[in-house]
Amino acid sequence: MITVTGYINPDIDCVACSIGYAEFLRKGLKEAQAVYSGDIGKESEFVKKYLGYLSILHVSGGLEEDQIVLVDTSDVESIDLSIKKENIIEVIDHRKLSYIHDFPKAKMQIDLVGSCATLITERFHDNGIIPSKESVILLFSAIVSNTVNFMSNVTTQRDKDMANWLKKYANIPQDYISDMFEYKSEINRKNIEEVLTEEFKQYTILGKKIGIVQLEITEAIRRVSELENDLREKLCKIKSDKELDYLLLSCVDIKEGFNYFLTIDSESSDFFEKALGITAVYDGVKSEGIYMRKEIYPKLVKYLEDRKY
Numbered sequence: 001m002i003t004v005t006g007y008i009n010p011d012i013d014c015v016a017c018s019i020g021y022a023e024f025l026r027k028g029l030k031e032a033q034a035v036y037s038g039d040i041g042k043e044s045e046f047v048k049k050y051l052g053y054l055s056i057l058h059v060s061g062g063l064e065e066d067q068i069v070l071v072d073t074s075d076v077e078s079i080d081l082s083i084k085k086e087n088i089i090e091v092i093d094h095r096k097l098s099y100i101h102d103f104p105k106a107k108m109q110i111d112l113v114g115s116c117a118t119l120i121t122e123r124f125h126d127n128g129i130i131p132s133k134e135s136v137i138l139l140f141s142a143i144v145s146n147t148v149n150f151m152s153n154v155t156t157q158r159d160k161d162m163a164n165w166l167k168k169y170a171n172i173p174q175d176y177i178s179d180m181f182e183y184k185s186e187i188n189r190k191n192i193e194e195v196l197t198e199e200f201k202q203y204t205i206l207g208k209k210i211g212i213v214q215l216e217i218t219e220a221i222r223r224v225s226e227l228e229n230d231l232r233e234k235l236c237k238i239k240s241d242k243e244l245d246y247l248l249l250s251c252v253d254i255k256e257g258f259n260y261f262l263t264i265d266s267e268s269s270d271f272f273e274k275a276l277g278i279t280a281v282y283d284g285v286k287s288e289g290i291y292m293r294k295e296i297y298p299k300l301v302k303y304l305e306d307r308k309y
């Protein structure tokens with residue numbers, strides 16, 4: 001039995017790749033199953049509601065004996081603790097940061113496309129196999145989600161080609177994409193602390209502790225202004241709890257394709273204004289185009305390194 005899985009608390013890309021690739025292996029007459037550990041994200045929840053099921057098992061440990069294929073990650077720190085490195089037979093990922101030396105025995109495919117689901121879809125496409133309805137919907141949703149409906153700079157032609165190919169085999173309702181984005185945008189006074197904590201990432205660059213909360217939501221400006229007092233209060237708490245030097249709230253408007261940045265103190269405002277070339281960020285500022293956190297990070301590194309001299 002081959003077990004296909006990704007990182008703990010998988011996003012929809014990870015879930016789609018696990019289910020899709022397990023199916024692809026079964027089409028090649030291998031025994032394979034998809035599993036995940038931790039929590040399944042909001043978008044996978046949405047697809048599960050839409051389909052009525054998802055062919056993926058929740059596990060907590062117990063993978064010691066399994067042959068493993070990793071999808072959507074190549075970081076052994078991110079995966080279930082019970083997986084043995086020497087049992088990993090294949091890795092398929094779309095991120096630059098890959099630890100190839102951690103997988104001496106694995107077949108590796110690391111291609112820098114917008115979504116790992118594109119790489120899984122290509123396996124079906126290139127072998128002339130049409131995925132099941134479940135995999136078609138999941139892989140399509142994952143590509144759309146990971147590329148922010150093809151507006152993000154990580155999008156490649158390969159992502160677009162595979163999404164178009166999948167679309168031919170799925171009857172995707174008109175409002176499906178906006179409903180999915182809407183579903184994950186749910187942020188309110190009750191869940192605000194939980195959402196901010198989940199979407200928070202921290203970096204240490206040249207001794208500075210920097211935090212970025214990235215929310216991917218529709219109607220970013222309206223949602224932020226409605227919750228502004230609560231948002232500022234919770235962000236201040238995060239900044240002091242984590243002893244950060246600088247903290248940025250970066251809201252990606254997934255419908256209109258821009259960012260809305262906001263800071264809660266003058267040091268952070270000054271830092272992010274200079275590093276990102278923006279102004280008046282304390283009051284909230286809109287950018288042209290989308291900047292995902294992985295694109296913001298190198299700008300911060302460059303700014304801090306330049307400032308050293």
Ligand SMILES: [Mn+2]
Pocket residue numbers: 013014072094115116146
């Ligand atoms: Mn991914």
